Every structure is written in C-alpha cells, then in structure tokens.
Amino acid sequence: MNYNGLITASLVGLLLTVSSRSVAQHVIDERTYVDDSTRVRLSLYSPPNRFQQITDKIISNKAFQMTYIGVPLIVSGLIVKGEDDHFHDLRNSYIPSFSNHYDDYLQYVPAAAMVGLKIGGVKGRSSWGRMLVSDAFTAALMGISVNALKYSVHVKRPDGSKNNSFPSGHTAMAFMTATMLHKEYGLTRSPWYSVGAYSIASATAVSRMMNNRHWLSDVMVGAGIGILSTELGYYLADLIFKDRGIIRNNLSFEIFDYKRNPSFFGLYMGFSLMPTRFALSSTVSLKASPGSTAGFEGAWFMNRYWGIGGRFLATSMPLSLTAPLSESIPVEIAKRVKRLQSDPLDIASFHVGPYISYPLTDRFLVGTKILAGCNLVPSNTISVLYTSESGEEKERAIANVKTNFSISYGTGTSLTYIVKQNLGVRVFIDYNCSPSRFVSYSTNQEGEAVQYETHKTLNTVVLGASVNVMLW
Template sequence: MYLSLSILPFSLQYAQDSLKVQTISQTFEQQNSQTKKPFFQKEWVKMSIAPTLLFSASAATWGERKNIREIRNRYIPTFKVGYDNYLQYAPAATVYGLKLAGVKGRNNIGRATLSYAASIGIMAVIVNSLKYTAKVERPDGSSKNSFPSGHTSMAFTNASFLHKEYGVVSPGYSIGGYGAAAITGLGRNLNNRHWISDVLAGAGIGILSSELGYFFIDRIYKNKGDNLGMLADLESNGNPSFLSLKVGSALSTTNFLKESELTDKKEVGFEAGIEGAYFFSKKWGIGGDFSFSSFPINPTRFPLDDDIGSFDITTQSLGFLNFGAGPYFSHEISDNLNLVLKATAGYSSGASGKIFVKSEIFDLPTDEFQVAEYKPSSNFRWNTGAALTYKFNPELGVTLYGDYNQTQSRISYHFSDVIQNDQSMSDNLNNDSSHEKIKYISLGLKLTAYF
C-alpha cells in the first residue's frame, strides 16, 4: 500500500507541465491564443491536474489514515531511518549541478533561481499557514503540526523545479526528481512522522507552489523560458511508453483458505501498485509491475451452548508483495483511446499474520487472545491483463484495467504456548501447514503518464 500510495506523485510528472516544447516567437503565440484549445490542453487545467488529484486523494484517505498506519505498524513497526531529511533537497541540488556543468535547461541560472525562490516562498506560506491552523497531531504524538507534511512539500517543490528546468531535455530528469520526492514522502510515513493524508497534501502543495512560482515569473519575462527555442527539436519518439499508479479491487475466484478451514468464503480485497513499460515500437514493448495485494478474512464463528455463547476465530488479512515482468502490446484505437495487453511472470511474497480467538467469556481488555501465527511461502506468480486508456492529453490519461493473477502458497502455522502445552491439541495442530491456490481477478483504475 505504501509503495503504491508513495509512488502516485511521480507517476503524474507530465500532468503539471504547463507547456509543450515549442518555438516562442511572438507571431506563434498570437496565433495560438486565437485558437480555442481543448479543455485538457488549457494552461490552467494542465497546471491544476496533479495538485487536484493529490488533494482529492488526501481527502479520500483522511478517514482511513489510522487504518493505513496500522499496515505500517504490522509490517515494519520499528522502522527509523532519517534519509528523508536529506533526500528532499536532491532534485534542487541536481538542477544547480547541471547548470554549473553547462547543461542547458529551460532557463539560465539567474531566472531559474528567481523562479525557484518564488516557488519556495509560496510553498512556505501555504504549509505553515495550514500547519498552525489545522493543528493535527502527528502519528507518533510528538507535536500537533502534522498536516501537511513540510518535508514532502519541499521535496515536491524541488522535484518540480528539476522537472521544469530539465524535463524538456529528458524525461529521465523528471522521473528521477519525482522518484526522490516520492521516496521522501514514503519515508515520512515509514518513520511514523506523518499520516498518509499529510503526505499526499504536501505533494500537491509542492507541485502547485512550483506551478504558481513559474507562472508569475514567466509573466514578468513575457515568455516561457530562456532556452526553449534551442530545445524545440527535442521530442518524444511517439511510442506509448508509460508509468502508472494503479488502485483496484481484488476479487478471488477461489477460497484461499479452503484447506486451512479458516473461512468458507471467497475473499474480496484490494491492490495498489506501480506499473510501467518501455516500448521499442508503436506496438511492442517490455514492462512490469510492482504491487501489494491484501485480502481481509471473515471471522469463523463456533457456537458453544446457550449459557456460554460462542467464540470467533479472527485472522489478520492475507497480504502479498508481487513483482512481474514480460511483453506488452499496444494498439491505438483513436487519438484519445489506447488499448494495452500484457503477460507477465514473476514472484509473489506473502506477509506473516496472526490468528486470534475472540469471545466475551475471556476476561481480557479486547476479549481475545492470540493462538497462532501464519506465514505464506513465496512462490512463482503469473499475470495477464488488458487496459484501456483515455488520454486527457499526449502526456496523461486515466486507465481502466482488468488482470487475472495466479500463484500458490504453502501456509505454515505456528501455534502459541497455550496450544503447545495441551498435548492433544499440540499433536493435532502444532507446526501444521496447508497448500493453498491463490487465484484472483483485479479490476480498477490507473493514472498513466506517457514519456
């Protein structure tokens, strides 16, 4: 979940750029201003797409931020690495390193510095105004200035600075900058310093601040950049290479825990991740995906008698970290519609979980106690799917996708001392395992950036 959520901003890298590489003659600008542009080609729309999506994602996750944090606490509760304190500045340092090395970008160093200073100033005002007005407590309880994430805002302002100055030279600069910013935001989550909604809002503020900073400075200079004329011939090869963030539902076609007898129902879960492909031609490419899938498990109820009642066996959700790579095929249906088919093979790694017995007869604070732990084995995984993308513009689109996934796993159970100390239960249960088939269909949406 974190991977998928932390990598969302960098999959939006082209949505925020408010211009295409073009000559900047006055005649062309006058002619262009007289032509009515499609809605998604309008400058203010292109400036606002990425921030709007990120602010919407922040609002959508606000009510679930504590539940999302529990995923972090389950898998890496003691994580503490301070790389995010330094990585946030890497994209800006890259800009000045390139300029001092003589690499031409959008602007000369003086104008670039002025645009950067305007962006930082706008970002600082927005972030500090919200921090000390909202007064949201941090997840670690250290202070009440959690919303929004200042580190993430700084990281995405710096990433946008790199994108603005050198994204017109090569998309690799944009990918690297937003990748560093996304990893910074992820670090704020993993270090338990911010809620997921803080990070998403911070990313949106960073991008918006850079857009506004460049907007105002460009108006002063009355053009879009010092060096755009000489960079006008740098164009994409036109192949449909892409990066995308995906979020969807995972619908099981089999009962994952049939052999374990922990549930008699098929699970409905979710998946999130990042996917991308590089196309060598208009039709064929190679790509892969990195995703997290989780399947909640319904409690199993065992009735006792009328006086005692019943007890439930509750199992933590099954979680899998998935990786796959393989061939991708693309077909352009129209200028705005693109179909992609794929077949990948890779690896699926299962996360360990706990099993509890819960009943009102237990004199415990939560009416439950742990009876076992389980661990799914890692195994081969294959995947096939189709995706249909509607392009807002040549750089950004929204994708409807459907995938079929299949793997298998041997789930091993280790029972608690309570079970092991009972001879009859220990003989029947301890060190037990079951072989489960994992098959599911995933349906959802992707935000797709082309490069």
C-alpha cells in the first residue's frame, strides 16, 4: 500500500501552525440596516464574560504573542521524543521506500516569495533596510541554536546515516522563512500569505520524516526554534529601529465576528490504543501495543452549531503475543523463540458524518461527532524468529492474515481554542468501533496449514490534537 499523503504524523501538529496573529478583541455583532437612500451600519458590542476578559488580556500580552506557538512546539517535541518509534513505524508501514530531495529547496520558498514580493513593489511591513536587519538577526539566532543542539545532543537519524538528527535544520529554516513572510505580508496585507507560507513549511517538515531523515521530535523542535528565532530577531530590530522603516501597519481585526460558522480543515495526529485482544487461531493470540494515528480532518458548518465533515486516517500499532506458542510450533523451536516478527497492525480508514459544536466562549468550542465509514487492514505475515541448534537465526511463519475490509463507526469529544482569526487548535478523544473478520492460515506442529476465521470487534481510542485552518 502507498498512502503518500497520510504520514502526518508527522505531524502532527505542524500544518498551518500560524494562520494569523492579530491582537484579540472583543466580539462585535455587526448588523446592517438598509433604507431607500442610505446604508447604516450599527456595531453592537456584546460585553465578554470574566473568563473571556482574562484570556483576552493574556493573549494580547507581548510575551505571549512571541512565544505562544514556538514554545509549545518545542515542549511538545521533547514530550513525544520517547514515542518517536511509533510515528516512525507509521512511515515505514505506508511509504517505506519514499525518497525525494524536493525538501532541500522547498524550505527556501517562503523567503523567495517574500523577496520577490518586495522586488515587485508590493509593500509589506518593513523597508528594505529594516527587513534585512530583522532577517539577519533571525538567521543568526536560528543557526546558532540549531547547530549548538545538533552537535551537542548527537541523536542518530532514522536512516542511521549520521548523529546530528536533533533538531531538524530544514524544518527550522522553513518555519523561520514562513514566519518572516507572515510578519511582512500575512499581518499587513492578507492572512492567506501566512496560510501559504506555513503550508509550505509544514510540507517541508512532513517531507523530512517521509524521507526517513528525521524523527517527529526533530521537526517539532525545529519548527519551534524557527518561529522563536524570527520573533526574537524582529523584536531586536524593533528595539533598534523603533518606528523608523515601518511602511505598512498590521491589519485590524477589531470587527471580526467570532460567531461565524466554525468550519475547519487541518492535520490530525494522536496516539492510538486498542484494548482488544484477538486470536488468529486456537493457539495464536495477539494484542496491539500503543501506536500512532495521523491524517486529515475537516468539517463544513451550516451554522454555529451543526455541520458535516469527515476524516481520512492511517493507524499503525505494533503487535505482540499474549500466550506461548508451544502448541502451534514444535516444542524444540518454541523453547528457542527470540521474538515475534510481524508488520504492525495497519488500519486505513475513511469516515463521514454530522459534527456538532457548542461555544463555551467566543474562543473555546466544545464539540462531538457521529461518523460512519470503512476500515482497510492490509494482509500480514506473522512469524517467529528463533535460534537453531547451530546458533543460526531462523524464521518460521505461524499465521498469514488476509486483507480485511469492514464497515466502522466512530465518535469523539473535542475542545477547540480559536487562537487567531484563521487558526484553531483542537484536543480530542476519539473512539472507533470496527466489527472485523480475519481469515488466517496457521501451521500446526506437523507443519500442516490450517485455516481459521476470526470475528472480532476492533475498539480503538485515539488521544490527540490537531491544528486547523478556520474556514470562516
């Protein structure tokens, strides 16, 4: 199977990391009245509640504005470092032979776009001099930070080539240049400059994992360093230049209406758990260890509360035995078994259905969904590795599982925080149920092939987060 678009993992959490960074404002409900000769617009301010006032005050703080994306990315990268193998297994399950060098050039695209716009006469935030000084500070900070970590931590790359994997320099460069474009044009002309820039940066980060050059923690920390370096570089330039060289002020979102329909699209990433144990035969019983899930999810809302959407996910969970194999293979082999040899339990799924959202405040939304769709579990050969009497390592197949296609169902709860006009961050707990039928071919002690059919409901819980573009 080749699902190039599903490795997300990547990604989990990087796609369109910053769509817009305007200062939080009170909600305005605009209503338009029209008579025969004139159009009168009245802005009716609804006073925010105490909780919203506190969050708005925090959000508008300068230190928060500089760190609210970069610091969480770095901290999250350090937290998931111990789980890098799970997301690497996801890559190996779906695109094990992927190799391409376009990411060597993709990282520079936002910078090229920024310079091209400047040469083309499109006015951005800064004059040439102020922009170049800001970018020089930024590049120096990013380069020092990345290289200091690379050559002091000594993390081996997933492909085993070098010991300078952590953090990802390509990703740091991509997010640094994306944040430059965001500051110069995304904040001053249109948030869609930011959307494009961070989409390219996220594609660079995902590609580094797809190419087996970096772990998930490498790209998350690299992205955080790239963003923080740019924030600090521009801050230092602002101290030097003050108001000199500012050509265009930031856009105002004072009248942005957060009561619009909360449609969204973004990357989905989480840790998958399956408490189910299932027997492939009378003697081969397996369980799935915690793994990873990644993909895409989105929904279109008809109003503030009801919508319809779907998701496309890839899951990978390692398999392990739950009982000895003495009855399914000769005793002399069972005594010398070293480990189970098997591909992970891979599940590709597609679901659609209604989405429900309820606003706790203008920025915090609680949601749920009821989905139906299908799962595809690819074929799998399960073997044991054992040591022969001569000391040689050998492999013996104990079961061959056929491709399994089944109808599945899902639900879940989520909490969304609207960080900025076009950016939402969502944490969720999802539950998926898939009544499945497995046909396996096992071997007995005499080496004879025996077919078994197993009916089992696969129950999967996914704990995760997603970063979304809000499609207002």
